[in-house]
Amino acid sequence: MPNLFTPFTLKGVTLRNRIVMSPMTMYRSVDGRMDDYHVSYLGARAAGGFGLIFPEQIAITPDGRTTVSCAGIYAESQLEGLERVCSVITSMGGTPAIQLGHTGRKGSLVTPWEGGHMLPPDHPKGWQTKAPSAIAYGGDMPYAPEELTVAEIHDLYDAYAQSAKWAVEVGFQWIEMHYAHGYLGAEFFSPLANQRTDQYGGSLENRARFHLEALDAVRAVIPERIPLTMRLGADDLNPEGTQFDDAVVAIGWMKEHGLDLADLSFGGNTDDMRENIFNTPRAFVERANRVKREVGIPVGASWNLGKPQNADDVVKQGLVDLVFLGRPALANPHWPVWAARELGYDNPFGLVPDDWGWWLRNFRGDQESMGFPAAPEAIAGAEAANVAPTEGWKVDEPDASENGAEEEELKVA
Numbered sequence: 001m002p003n004l005f006t007p008f009t010l011k012g013v014t015l016r017n018r019i020v021m022s023p024m025t026m027y028r029s030v031d032g033r034m035d036d037y038h039v040s041y042l043g044a045r046a047a048g049g050f051g052l053i054f055p056e057q058i059a060i061t062p063d064g065r066t067t068v069s070c071a072g073i074y075a076e077s078q079l080e081g082l083e084r085v086c087s088v089i090t091s092m093g094g095t096p097a098i099q100l101g102h103t104g105r106k107g108s109l110v111t112p113w114e115g116g117h118m119l120p121p122d123h124p125k126g127w128q129t130k131a132p133s134a135i136a137y138g139g140d141m142p143y144a145p146e147e148l149t150v151a152e153i154h155d156l157y158d159a160y161a162q163s164a165k166w167a168v169e170v171g172f173q174w175i176e177m178h179y180a181h182g183y184l185g186a187e188f189f190s191p192l193a194n195q196r197t198d199q200y201g202g203s204l205e206n207r208a209r210f211h212l213e214a215l216d217a218v219r220a221v222i223p224e225r226i227p228l229t230m231r232l233g234a235d236d237l238n239p240e241g242t243q244f245d246d247a248v249v250a251i252g253w254m255k256e257h258g259l260d261l262a263d264l265s266f267g268g269n270t271d272d273m274r275e276n277i278f279n280t281p282r283a284f285v286e287r288a289n290r291v292k293r294e295v296g297i298p299v300g301a302s303w304n305l306g307k308p309q310n311a312d313d314v315v316k317q318g319l320v321d322l323v324f325l326g327r328p329a330l331a332n333p334h335w336p337v338w339a340a341r342e343l344g345y346d347n348p349f350g351l352v353p354d355d356w357g358w359w360l361r362n363f364r365g366d367q368e369s370m371g372f373p374a375a376p377e378a379i380a381g382a383e384a385a386n387v388a389p390t391e392g393w394k395v396d397e398p399d400a401s402e403n404g405a406e407e408e409e410l411k412v413a
């Protein structure tokens with residue numbers, strides 16, 4: 001049975017381990033471009049041992065961004081920065097992945113530190129959003145989108161295809177489409193956001209059409225060796241919204257349309273959710289595993305898997321193939337090294353570039369002073385440490401009083 005550090009092969013791509021740096025919007029782009037900031041921040045995570053590395057949701061059109069400070073892949077001027085990002089990740093042994101996105105009715109916002117609210121369409125930093133139906137998200141996103149015409153939907157397929165082609169040209173080895181968190185793809189799937197009466201609304205088949213046709217458009221232009229995956233808003237956790245049972249059926253169709261792996265997350269089409277997934281470690285692991293079993297496709301999941309033992313367990317127990325880490329990747333660029341030491345795996349410093357690794361292995365000094373928690377059994381000998389069978393899931397119950405304030409604030413891109 002594989003563990004967190006077992007390489008993973010999908011199509012023609014082999015990841016050095018199962019640890020994914022989950023896409024995280026940084027709101028640090030000018031005209032959608034990536035620059036030194038992104039190169040250094042992403043390079044550090046690649047040098048720290050992450051296997052698959054996503055920068056962030058990267059928009060396929062200007063109005064597909066969350067804010068004017070978000071990254072895009074809709075203009076040639078954006079390619080140089082993206083190429084530098086791919087180059088630094090690859091040179092450090094990581095695999096660069098792109099998350100292609102369109103925010104739909106959840107665009108035209110200001111950054112989280114400016115309040116995260118929506119700007120009206122006539123604001124210089126805002127725009128008229130477009131979505132499946134002219135229904136505003138509500139709350140601090142009060143401005144209604146315009147309903148996309150069928151011709152505009154078809155134009156979006158061209159935009160996905162062009163962005164995917166460019167992504168491969170600049171060096172991305174893995175393409176994920178962001179169809180979760182209340183963005184355009186998730187909106188099409190959810191009756192809360194999609195009340196169309198044409199072939200893109202109503203029945204499950206119609207609400208999944210935007211997924212299947214976009215997958216076809218991208219698959220047609222990328223090499224067969226490149227995995228095509230989707231982060232899917234698989235559950236709105238609301239009786240009126242996307243139901244997980246429907247998502248399982250639709251993922252089966254997507255598999256027939258070239259989907260190579262499903263990355264399960266929440267629908268994000270309402271704040272009115274019956275479960276607080278932001279604090280529920282296993283919420284999407286179990287859903288992902290159901291997809292793995294019933295659809296027969298590799299899966300990944302995120303949400304509160306940052307304790308090394310938990311991350312390792314979900315792989316060893318065969319529940320998921322990949323572990324996506326968001327906040328832990330922000331907090332600790334060397335999370336994989338730390339986890340390998342904590343878990344007692346052999347040669348944790350083999351995860352960093354050879355020269356640093358040599359020094360860390362051979363010039364050890366006082367273990368407690370090395371910047372990682374000491375894990376003597378992992379670094380003492382050349383033999384692989386014999387990792388004890390796991391004792392099952394170990395998660396501290398979240399302390400509601402401690403986390404409550406943050407939860408309310410958390411907006412996920």
Ligand SMILES: Cc1cc2nc3c(=O)[nH]c(=O)nc-3n(C[C@H](O)[C@H](O)[C@H](O)COP(=O)(O)O)c2cc1C
Nearest residue numbers: 022023024025056057302303304325326327328413
């Ligand atoms: C600052 C920040 C930005 C994020 N941006 C994105 C994004 O662009 N695309 C996406 O799919 N998820 C985004 N997410 C969600 C993460 O990818 C991840 O799924 C989530 O944080 C849960 O994983 P964690 O518990 O390990 O943090 C973001 C999360 C954070 C904290």
